[in-house]
Amino acid sequence: MIKLFVIYSLVLLAVSQAMHFDKDILDWSLFKLINNKEYLDETEEAIRFEIFKENKQFIAEHNKKWDRGEVSFNVALNEYADLLRHEFNEMRNGNDQNGESVEGSKFLPPLGVALPKIIDWRRLGAVTPVKNQKQCDSCWAFAATGALEGQLFRHTANLISLSEQDLLDCSVSNNGCESGLASRAFLDIKTEGGIATESSYSYEATQKRCRLDNVTFGATDSGFVQLAMGNETQLAIAVATVGPIAVALDSSSGSFHYYNGGIYDEPLCSDTHLNHAALVVGYGSENGLDYWLVKNSWGDKWGEKGYIRMRRNAGNQCGIATKAVYPLL
Known part of the structure; x- marks a missing residue:
């Protein structure tokens, strides 16, 4: 019974991670489409995708505070979401x-x-x-x-x-x-x-x-x-x-x-x-x-x-x- 529970839990975790990954892919595809983003090669796109996910997480965490009334402004994904902060500032x-x-x-x-x-x-x-x-x-x-x-x-x-x-x-x-x-x-x-x-x-x-x-x-x-x-x-x-x-x-x-x-x-x-x-x-x-x-x-x-x-x-x-x-x- 315990073994079955462990297997069931692992399956749920895998499904959850897959769904989360698919959501990132979907958001990334939509971001590129809306903002007409093109990259030199697959390597650059992979790097930009990782940056995008980090910025997306930052936005999500901030907006949780907004939802709780802890901050007075909200943030959102925009055309700059594939940039590192120092790149943006430059x-x-x-x-x-x-x-x-x-x-x-x-x-x-x-x-x-x-x-x-x-x-x-x-x-x-x-x-x-x-x-x-x-x-x-x-x-x-x-x-x-x-x-x-x-x-x-x-x-x-x-x-x-x-x-x-x-x-x-x-x-x-x-x-x-x-x-x-x-x-x-x-x-x-x-x-x-x-x-x-x-x-x-x-x-x-x-x-x-x-x-x-x-x-x-x-x-x-x-x-x-x-x-x-x-x-x-x-x-x-x-x-x-x-x-x-x-x-x-x-x-x-x-x-x-x-x-x-x-x-x-x-x-x-x-x-x-x-x-x-x-x-x-x-x-x-x-x-x-x-x-x-x-x-x-x-x-x-x-x-x-x-x-x-x-x-x-x-x-x-x-x-x-x-x-x-x-x-x-």
């Missing part, structure tokens, strides 16, 4: 952490302004659709164009999509697909006399020679303003009274890579290791948690249709207020 970020910084004008908060509890510049018409930097560390360019697009709208009531490719090719103070800073981009736009429209200088996700002979210039600036380092109150004032603000932040965690929805709260985030740049387009509160509304540049399939709500008033989490800037028109 090709989807680009904020220059080690390069030369430049000084801008000091932000002077207006006096006697009652800030709204919620602000969303998308609803007010100052934000272009979510873009995708693809396999190019050009987040700095997207943060810069987003902030300038917002200021252009506020000054002219016209929302014009501006060219990140122009900045990749022509911003001599930055490093194309390797790294850059929005602040240096603003100064280069001033020196160059303007920045092209997206429609006349489209994005190619690689640095090429500067080609401004036959483009349409969409905007220019006269410099930039930098906010007090790490001051979230000042950032809120600027977002409410000025418009979308370019920021740097730490996006190196797997929880950020696979963010799907909710208010991102990652206490282990660094406020000094700022490897990514993005655009704060608003703020608000939900279920007692304050958040920043942030436009990312990883396409509209990531996060909340390309956006992430990041924890606000929690000690400058992820360094979101450490290096905040916007252009002057």
Whole structure:
């Protein structure tokens, strides 16, 4: 009887493992199909499959906490699920952490302004659709164009999509697909006399020679303003009274890579290791948690249709207020 029970248990275990293995295979096949994934050979695919399973397990464990109400955001499989964390960080970020910084004008908060509890510049018409930097560390360019697009709208009531490719090719103070800073981009736009429209200088996700002979210039600036380092109150004032603000932040965690929805709260985030740049387009509160509304540049399939709500008033989490800037028109 005992022998029969042992055999029965082993059979159940084998069936369970086979079902689990088949589910991994099914999820992998669906992942490749949805994201048009192709690999050099069977060896590379086998490696990517193992990475995929590890990321899938990470996601499952996190979402168990979400189901139990222990965390304020959930994560999900996305097109990056076959990448190691360091691979992701090397090709989807680009904020220059080690390069030369430049000084801008000091932000002077207006006096006697009652800030709204919620602000969303998308609803007010100052934000272009979510873009995708693809396999190019050009987040700095997207943060810069987003902030300038917002200021252009506020000054002219016209929302014009501006060219990140122009900045990749022509911003001599930055490093194309390797790294850059929005602040240096603003100064280069001033020196160059303007920045092209997206429609006349489209994005190619690689640095090429500067080609401004036959483009349409969409905007220019006269410099930039930098906010007090790490001051979230000042950032809120600027977002409410000025418009979308370019920021740097730490996006190196797997929880950020696979963010799907909710208010991102990652206490282990660094406020000094700022490897990514993005655009704060608003703020608000939900279920007692304050958040920043942030436009990312990883396409509209990531996060909340390309956006992430990041924890606000929690000690400058992820360094979101450490290096905040916007252009002057």
